[in-house]
Amino acid sequence: MRFLSRRLVMPYDLNYAGSLFGGRVLQWIDEESAIYAICKLDTNVLVTKHIGAVTFESPAMQGDIVEFGLVTKSVGRTSITVTCLVRNKVTKKTICLADDIVFVKLDPDTREPTPHGKTLEMFAEATF
Template sequence: MNFHTRKWVKPEDLNANGTLFGGSLLKWIDEEAAIYAMCQLDNKRVVTKYMSEINFLSSAVQGDIIEMGIVATHFGNTSITLFCEVRNKVTRHSILTINKIVFVNIDENFSPVPHGKTKITSSSDKFKD
């Protein structure tokens, strides 16, 4: 799994305890996962269908740099299932894991449509001469 996206934990991202607010983190994850799904399915129209148990393992504080890793684990007919891990960039300690985030490929009428994908593709695979 590659960790591409990084976020700097700022004061506006904190909860009343002075640690990273889970809602902020989940917003970042949903956005990053949606972008990943769009890139894998070659469609800008995807919707979040399901997110499994969210396992908070540790917290982050103001000034920490966190990074998100996402990888596809299953391709359905109209869906893609992802795994996500968030960790502290400096210490490499896991902050959170989500075993299943499911996105559905949709058309302009918001109906599920087959995507025809069966494996992970990288950017280099898409831009071959």
């Protein structure tokens, strides 16, 4: 798994208990995963179809740097499924794991699912 992006936990990212708000990290996961899928499929006409199990394991606090690790789990005819691991940059402790995040490529005119022409094997050697 490659860790491709980082964010600094700011005061406006916190919940009432003073730790990173779960809704904020879910927003970041969706955005980071979408960017990853867009780069892999060479298209920005994607939608989030599904986010599977999300497991929160440890808190992040103000001032922590969190990083996002992403990996392609599977590739369908019109979709790509990724896993996103969010961890503390310094301690490497897992903050959150989001599994089975599915993005679907849409035709820009009809907004219907359309084949992307990629396979999982195409990503085996790919690097950013």
